[in-house]
Amino acid sequence: MVLQVQEGLLTTSSPRVLVATAVPAERDAVARALTGDRISVIAVGVGPAAAAAATATALARTPYDLVVSAGIAGGFQPEAPVGSLVVADEITVADLGAETSDGFLPVTELGFGTVTHRPPAALVRALATATGARPGTVLTVSTVTGTAARAAELRARHPRALAEAMEGFGVAEAAVAHGVPVLELRAVSNPVGPRDRAAWRIGDALAALTEGFGKCAPVLESWNPYDQ
Numbered sequence: 505m506v507l508q509v510q511e512g513l514l515t516t517s518s519p520r521v522l523v524a525t526a527v528p529a530e531r532d533a534v535a536r537a538l539t540g541d542r543i544s545v546i547a548v549g550v551g552p553a554a555a556a557a558a559t560a561t562a563l564a565r566t567p568y569d570l571v572v573s574a575g576i577a578g579g580f581q582p583e584a585p586v587g588s589l590v591v592a593d594e595i596t597v598a599d600l601g602a603e604t605s606d607g608f609l610p611v612t613e614l615g616f617g618t619v620t621h622r623p624p625a626a627l628v629r630a631l632a633t634a635t636g637a638r639p640g641t642v643l644t645v646s647t648v649t650g651t652a653a654r655a656a657e658l659r660a661r662h663p664r665a666l667a668e669a670m671e672g673f674g675v676a677e678a679a680v681a682h683g684v685p686v687l688e689l690r691a692v693s694n695p696v697g698p699r700d701r702a703a704w705r706i707g708d709a710l711a712a713l714t715e716g717f718g719k720c721a722p723v724l725e726s727w728n729p730y731d732q
């Protein structure tokens with residue numbers, strides 16, 4: 505719920521929410537769950553750079569109160585099984601930094617920028633309750649993990665990681681630049697680990713995304729941005 509003054513009167517309305525998916529199939533899965541005109545869904549492209557550019561462009565054109573990065577994802581096993589939902593309490597970029605002989609250094613340890621954005625905690629809890637999504641860290645990667653060794657390395661560096669996808673951090677950077685809070689909600693299509701593209705359960709994950717958004721839309725529409 506958003507408070508506004510119109511012609512001297514204090515009125516309320518639902519927040520305007522922008523949902524950013526990577527590809528049109530994910531956009532359509534989210535849109536299937538929505539009624540009303542307060543939540544808009546766009547496909548912003550694959551990867552953090554495309555996602556940041558398209559999200560920033562959308563935010564520059566239209567004022568939104570909240571941005572949600574959404575779509576399918578790889579799930580770390582056994583915590584995030586295929587078909588389950590995860591909601592990010594931390595959106596962390598996993599491969600922005602420098603490789604050294606002592607291992608990976610995130611950009612923050614090089615003295616630059618940020619690697620994590622934190623969605624509003626009360627809203628994360630409300631979405632987890634409404635949808636059954638598990639809350640935890642969702643990693644953003646530019647390269648889909650394809651080996652057990654890389655999966656183990658990511659989990660060692662990010663013990664709270666539940667899932668990896670490719671857009672959340674880019675969407676979050678754009679949202680933060682516009683002063684707008686951000687969420688990430690993902691449906692798990694595949695385990696993070698050895699590459700087996702044929703085994704991705706994209707249909708099941710898209711169905712879970714539609715069901716999840718059906719449950720979270722009322723929560724988003726009644727959210728008070730002052731309840732961070």
Ligand SMILES: O=C(O)c1cccc(C(=O)CC[C@H]2O[C@@H](n3cnc4c(=O)[nH]cnc43)[C@H](O)[C@@H]2O)c1
Nearest residue numbers: 526529530550576577578648649668669670671706
């Ligand atoms: O081929 C299709 O029908 C189709 C339908 C919906 C989505 C796709 C994608 O390929 C989406 C790519 C998107 O998915 C995320 N993703 C999914 N699994 C992983 C993963 O294991 N590691 C990283 N990212 C993953 C990611 O956000 C991609 O942008 C195809």
